[in-house]
Amino acid sequence: MTAPASGIVVPVKRSPTLRQTVGYVIQQALDADGDAPVIHFVSVASWRADDPGSDADRRRATELLEQVETWSRFELEEADADPDAITIETAVIGDDDYLFSPADYAELLTAYGESHGLGHVVVDPEYSLVGHTTLVEPLEFELQQRKLSIEEAPVDRPTRRGRLTVSSTPARFLTLFGTSFLFYQILGGFSGLFDIVTGLATALVVAIALDNVSFYRDPTLVESPKRLARGVIYVPYLLYEIVVSNLVVARVILDPRLDIDPRLTKVRVFVGSGFPLTTLANSITLTPGTLTVKADDQELYVHSLVPFARDGLFDGALERWVRFVFYGREAARFPTPRERGDTEILQDPDASSTADANAVADGGVDVDGDSGVDDSTDIADDSATRSQEGER
Amino acid sequence: MITTARIGLIAVFVALGLFFTFVSATGVIRLPDVFSRAHTASQADTLGAGFALAAVALTIGWGPTAVKTVLLLFFIFVTNPTAAHAIARAAYEEGVEPWTRGDERR
Numbered sequence: 394m395t396a397p398a399s400g401i402v403v404p405v406k407r408s409p410t411l412r413q414t415v416g417y418v419i420q421q422a423l424d425a426d427g428d429a430p431v432i433h434f435v436s437v438a439s440w441r442a443d444d445p446g447s448d449a450d451r452r453r454a455t456e457l458l459e460q461v462e463t464w465s466r467f468e469l470e471e472a473d474a475d476p477d478a479i480t481i482e483t484a485v486i487g488d489d490d491y492l493f494s495p496a497d498y499a500e501l502l503t504a505y506g507e508s509h510g511l512g513h514v515v516v517d518p519e520y521s522l523v524g525h526t527t528l529v530e531p532l533e534f535e536l537q538q539r540k541l542s543i544e545e546a547p548v549d550r551p552t553r554r555g556r557l558t559v560s561s562t563p564a565r566f567l568t569l570f571g572t573s574f575l576f577y578q579i580l581g582g583f584s585g586l587f588d589i590v591t592g593l594a595t596a597l598v599v600a601i602a603l604d605n606v607s608f609y610r611d612p613t614l615v616e617s618p619k620r621l622a623r624g625v626i627y628v629p630y631l632l633y634e635i636v637v638s639n640l641v642v643a644r645v646i647l648d649p650r651l652d653i654d655p656r657l658t659k660v661r662v663f664v665g666s667g668f669p670l671t672t673l674a675n676s677i678t679l680t681p682g683t684l685t686v687k688a689d690d691q692e693l694y695v696h697s698l699v700p701f702a703r704d705g706l707f708d709g710a711l712e713r714w715v716r717f718v719f720y721g722r723e724a725a726r727f728p729t730p731r732e733r734g735d736t737e738i739l740q741d742p743d744a745s746s747t748a749d750a751n752a753v754a755d756g757g758v759d760v761d762g763d764s765g766v767d768d769s770t771d772i773a774d775d776s777a778t779r780s781q782e783g784e785r
Numbered sequence: 786m787i788t789t790a791r792i793g794l795i796a797v798f799v800a801l802g803l804f805f806t807f808v809s810a811t812g813v814i815r816l817p818d819v820f821s822r823a824h825t826a827s828q829a830d831t832l833g834a835g836f837a838l839a840a841v842a843l844t845i846g847w848g849p850t851a852v853k854t855v856l857l858l859f860f861i862f863v864t865n866p867t868a869a870h871a872i873a874r875a876a877y878e879e880g881v882e883p884w885t886r887g888d889e890r891r
Contacts, residue, residue: 453880579849579852579853579856580849580853580856581849582848582849583849635831635832636832639805639828639831639832642808642812642824642825642828643804643805643808643828646808646811646812646815646816646825647808647811651815651816653816653817653821653886654885654886655817655818655820655821655883655884655885655886656883656885657820657883674866674870675863675866675867675870676866677866678827678865678866678869678870679827679831679862679865679866681824681825681827681828681831682824683824684820684823684824684827684869684870684873685866685870685873686820686870686873686874686877687874687877687878694877696820696821696823696824696873696883698821698824
């Protein structure tokens, strides 16, 4: 049997470029000649129908498909087309088995296409199979083996992250070389000529290999040692915080009543992106009772276990210290997150449980395209500039 | 005298390290969901390993090896929150809803 060229199957999953992909598919179908085009949007299940909790997964998938359908209708209206010019179907497929490889997905899509007379696949370039790895290329390869014509929707892809590599400068190279050499000597116990020679060789290899991923700014003779010194002052304070919260959390855990009250919170912090933000997020995680779940630019999603930890977080002592380490004493004087009103408990105890679920879902998966941004913020201050260069 | 004090201190550190590791293990078993478990799993690394390494450093005495234990602690302090964050973030992005008071245990 030969499938009509107008039959298109589009696998969908939440992605920053899904909206654009839908627009492209509709446009293609409208432009195509021939009799009434058919488009099937399918959500490939990553669960099995008999798994516990699969109802919620199915509901999410159905919601997404409804949204896709709404977008499609909208596109048709925009194009002043007859709403019935295109047949749009949606389906959830593949919930009777676990799918592991791109080949499984391709097999399933082919079978679906054959049974519905669809011969063409359009893939969202950010489509991901399982988890968050974009695996469009292997999927395309597998589909090509199976007599389906395939096309990647030409959408503007948001750059998922800034480029990790930066150009080298002598200052960065020498700092890295010196640090590696010193580290080697410490490990070797400063034990003579042999260690010095091998150390020089090792440090050279390290410096050459890792030079363009180590520093994002030139280390300076005055500011960098000062930061390092302030960092050394920070360590005892961090240890003190860790011990205090460890004791609080230990008491809660050993308490037979297990008196916990976990909440997801959102705190907007002012420490600057890149290394300072990473330092703060890691310090928060190191302190038991608070756990950084996600960093979205200067907004940290922090899971807190007990009210004590939450209060500590909102009082912003760690944030103040990190500002002190990176920008000096002046920067440390700043209102706390609570005073600034930059704190938010995402799972409000008064709200109903469905509202909680929505809050989480909204924060987690953003269809309109900025969900990739959080990756870039961990990198460097100038990541925005570099991510523009990095766009293809 | 000094040796006795030192041995005593070593014993105290080992005991504390064991205690926090025990608390951490208890927490992993008792707490209700992946997020709260990630909290307590990192406890074993911070204070559990911290006190154990302090005991090691004391036993060895001052020297390059003691410096190495401090470096070990430093690397644990860098990698441990990164791992906890990776687990929590993976769970979050997969749409796992954090457990709140009143939910059933899962």
